[in-house]
Amino acid sequence: MNKSISKATPLRGPADHNVRTQIVEAAEEHFSHYGYEKTTVSDLAKSIGFSKAYIYKFFESKQAIGEVICGNCLNSIITGVKDEVEKASSPSIKFRHFFKKMVASSVELFFQDRKLYEIAAFAASENWAPTISYGKEVKQIIETLVREGRETGEFERKTPIDETVDAIYLVMRPFINPLLLQYNLDLAEEAPSLLSALVLRSLAP
Incomplete structure (x- = not known):
């Protein structure tokens, strides 16, 4: 629907x-x-x-209040992810840290405050503005990492960058989207390293 x-x-x-x-x-x-x-x-x-x-x-409306709470929650994840990425020395390592931190932060929210996690999941199902902005922020981080990797020669340059970003986002989505993560929790621990390795192999020049 x-x-x-x-x-x-x-x-x-x-x-x-x-x-x-x-x-x-x-x-x-x-x-x-x-x-x-x-x-x-x-x-x-x-x-x-x-x-x-x-x-x-x-x-x-109540939704307007919920959007503020949801936005604050998702923004805190993005802030933590950006801080983690800054610690890495190369685009490849940055991507690994990025994926791992994204999933870890989402899982932490799920287990530490299930009710607030449910707001984020509900917001994702209804396409609330904060979840749309969240997806755009994630894609922007991916694009920045891909561009940096291409500039340093770590990543291939033939594929249009928008296609590359969209493909990486789709690989990550089951583990970072609040609505989908709840169905993939049993894979959340191993997925970041396995999928990061797969994506990085595909980006190799």
Whole structure:
């Protein structure tokens, strides 16, 4: 079934970042305990001591709050991955670190905070804006690594770079997409090294 792609939910109402943060933190706590689908805006309002109408001055829907939480979670993964990649000395090693860290961070989220992981999986199934941005960020990292590898002579240059990036992303997707990873957890430990080796062999000049 085709899912409609959601656009980034615009901020609304007063630009009081402290109140927004308070709402998001309360929502994250509720989602962690009860799950995204079982938590209502009324539940959040009661926990904070606000009226439901007041929350709607800041967020137009429960999904809008969920998108902020999901975005923060996925952004933290990307930040950690970029830091890990920077430690490596060559494009090949960077790619290995990149794949391994991506999978490890996703698995860690799955086991440490299952309810928040479920938000990310739900967001992926509904094509929420943060998950679309997440996919673009991952592809951008891949493209950067491929370009660097071509410049240093480690990787072949004949294949169009967009095809190369898309192919690598598809190889990684079952282990980094929140919706798909839950079905591949039994392979998550060995997949990064095996698939990285396969991809790197295909990139060899």
